[in-house]
Amino acid sequence: MNGTNLCEDDCDDNKDINAIKDYMQWLTDVYYDSHTQTPVYGFPTLTIYPVGNIANGEKIYNQKCAFCHADKGQGRYENNRYFRPALWGNDSYNNSAGMNKVYKLAEFIRANMPYGSGGLLTNQEAKDVACFINKHDRPQGNFDASHTDSRNDCQNR
Secondary structure (H helix, E strand, C coil): CCCCCCCCCCCCCCCHHHHHHHHHHHHHHHHHHHCCCCCCCCCCCCCCCCCHHHHHHHHHHHHCCCHHCCCCCCCEECCCCEEEEECCCCCCCCCCCCHHCHHHHHHHHHHHHHCCCCCCCCCHHHHHHHHHHHCCCCCCCCCCCCCCCCCHHCCCC
């Protein structure tokens, strides 16, 4: 989730990078062999972007998320592999990841969580949970704090 670079500067001759690029191209080719439209975004956007409530997000997290992701967001691991990913802390996504944007995380949560029951939460509940999750510390990336977006708005009400 908080990976490291496979190469630093000149990646053209890097075997691992080229294998990933070839695989991604193959996926694209296979998709377009059977589809005529551009692929849709991985999950739908919210119809409204309410201001998130961190305190309510904590309650919802404890009720509907902690079973899989654990009470302190550390995820669930088995045999040194994660079974359910960490949502905050050292093993989670870094602050440059797309999921560090509250509205992106809310969209993902709304469409996919709880696991196997995507769409169960309302827009407000998904935003509240996203605000709660993203208020926690996580690894540092190349985050640009100058970018603001009202869809990320959270309050601790």
